[in-house]
Amino acid sequence: GNSVTQMEGPVTLSEEAFLTINCTYTATGYPSLFWYVQYPGEGLQLLLKATKADDKGSNKGFEATYRKETTSFHLEKGSVQVSDSAVYFCALDSNSGGGADGLTFGKGTHLIIQP
Amino acid sequence: GAVVSQHPSWVICKSGTSVKIECRSLDFQATTMFWYRQFPKQSLMLMATSNEGSKATYEQGVEKDKFLINHASLTLSTLTVTSAHPEDSSFYICSARDSVRDEQYFGPGTRLTVT
Numbered sequence: 001g002n003s004v005t006q007m008e009g010p011v012t013l014s015e016e017a018f019l020t021i022n023c024t025y026t027a028t029g030y031p032s033l034f035w036y037v038q039y040p041g042e043g044l045q046l047l048l049k050a051t052k053a054d055d056k057g058s059n060k061g062f063e064a065t066y067r068k069e070t071t072s073f074h075l076e077k078g079s080v081q082v083s084d085s086a087v088y089f090c091a092l093d094s095n096s097g098g099g100a101d102g103l104t105f106g107k108g109t110h111l112i113i114q115p
Numbered sequence: 116g117a118v119v120s121q122h123p124s125w126v127i128c129k130s131g132t133s134v135k136i137e138c139r140s141l142d143f144q145a146t147t148m149f150w151y152r153q154f155p156k157q158s159l160m161l162m163a164t165s166n167e168g169s170k171a172t173y174e175q176g177v178e179k180d181k182f183l184i185n186h187a188s189l190t191l192s193t194l195t196v197t198s199a200h201p202e203d204s205s206f207y208i209c210s211a212r213d214s215v216r217d218e219q220y221f222g223p224g225t226r227l228t229v230t
Contacts, residue, residue, distance in 0.1 A: 043221040043224060044210075044221035046218065046219075046220075089158070102149040102174075103159075103210075106158055108156075108157075
């Protein structure tokens, strides 16, 4: 079956540091890949996505590239801010159900940015 | 952006009682909604896919008679936890698929505590 593995947290960084959160996946076919962010007390929000190999998703300074050869979708940001503190989830959609499939999530990585 | 609401945001109930959780898409129609369950420091686990006008599709290991799902309209799905037990205590999250934008939008979640 499908699975998503992401680095365990919490990850604690200083403001303006470089961020990488690793994510690897197992899936059949050609999944779409996502990063969601969950701020305290709020629902999950889509941060970025990529739908095919070598696509790069980007938003709010975050980037992730769909690497089929390494089955990875690592999240990066060049200079983090305190406001980036949240839980980040990597997820995939197997695309096998015509848009009617739920997502498979990683366990989430709690990111803490210190001023 | 698209908004999905859940009600209630938290609920406490006694063992043996039933509790209903509502999921609404506020500004778009959703023929497909999803129900997830999240344990502390765990990933979201898909419980079932809710299809408007038809029966829900449950993931393996999810008791359909315990977790009743009704998708009565294009903007409302409900999850009823019947004969609740303490082990049903969890965070329940719904999402709704906007077929026009081809994206899932998540509700803020409902914290259920069974005493």
